Amino acid sequence: YLTGGGELNTVLGTSIIKGLVGAGRMEEATRFLEEMKAMRVPPNDRTLKTLLRGCLRWGRGGEAESIYEEMRAQGMQDQVSDALMIRIRCQDGRLEEALSQLRGLTGPAPLSRLAVGHMLLMEGRDGEALEQAARAMEEIGGAGAAAVDEISKLKIKTDAEFIQRIVEERKQGRRDEQSLRPSMQDLFLSSSSNVDKGNLKTGLSKLLRAVGPDKPLHVELCAGSGEWVLDRAGVEDANWVAVEYRYDRAHEILTRRSLLGLNNLVVLNLDAALVCSDLLRPASVRSMFLRFPEPMGAGSVFFSPSFLRAVHKNLEPNGTFNIVTDDSDLRDSYLKVVKSCPQLFKARSTARREGAKKGEGAVSYFDQLWRSRGFQERYFIELGKVPRNV
């Protein structure tokens, strides 16, 4: 478009950056910002906030600090950029800076309060964590409530309740504060810190050896903030792996995992397709789960015959791949792919009106969200591995 003579302006440039950020192409987004400047198309506060959101989502704290500096220098810094920086600093373990910035905020910032609340809990500062949870709830109940969308409200409520639950359980002596301090790195592999496949593979084997080698292994792909997998890992004597490519969500799973004291869950901040094709050992996984993949997102992109071949290879001889979706088009497209590979899987597809499986207990955030919107039809696809020699 541009080489054909199309004119770049700030709004168009910001939209291009937004698209790149959404796709996780942060290097290109940053390069594009530089190109805009070189072409004398100045970024505005929206452009830079879009990049800050990307830094939160894809775990780029250092870059966020320089963008924020630029905003301050140009007088573009505001409540939104500050609220984002608080969350980014929490992700980077910079609690004191986040706290002092939070104290300086004048308007509501419930998600930032909750990020701080979780970090305070990690430090054993329960009273302060509770206060932040209470204030976050007030902020979505009060006059500003209309400005907060339904998805954020549900997330805020879930997060605040989680903080209250941990504090309550500690009071009752059911949680030992010290047990919550396993080193984060010991259970976390992130593509943002470690991109070499060989290293990732070794890293994953090390993590799995550390959680206990002789138990069945279950893997949830596209785990979101991990409510479902954390619940399952809490009740089942097995090892679990949660795969989520967004850094902010993977970080949330890890934080909760630490606060819940679960030592049988490994979090991989990586692409699900990469984990299946290159990182898991052959025949090592008892069951694989994919729950509520985004119909328009990577969920539909990576579900291909080669992906199924990789999953087939990873599963134990009687292993299963369990998929849940509320989107009938997505179900149909998945079943079409499965049917094109009869040598790999036998499919059983059912529909139920209820959200969670009866007796399963665990309900994820997206599960609740869709239920709250009245989307109650769920499609369950169970894929049983066809042994190689049949």
Ligand SMILES: C[S@@+](CC[C@H](N)C(=O)[O-])C[C@H]1O[C@@H](n2cnc3c(N)ncnc32)[C@H](O)[C@@H]1O
């Ligand atoms: C709609 S959410 C569902 C999350 C969770 N399973 C639940 O039920 O709450 C889908 C998640 O998949 C993640 N995701 C999408 N494509 C991915 C990929 N290729 N690798 C890893 N995670 C991915 C998204 O970031 C998002 O958190």
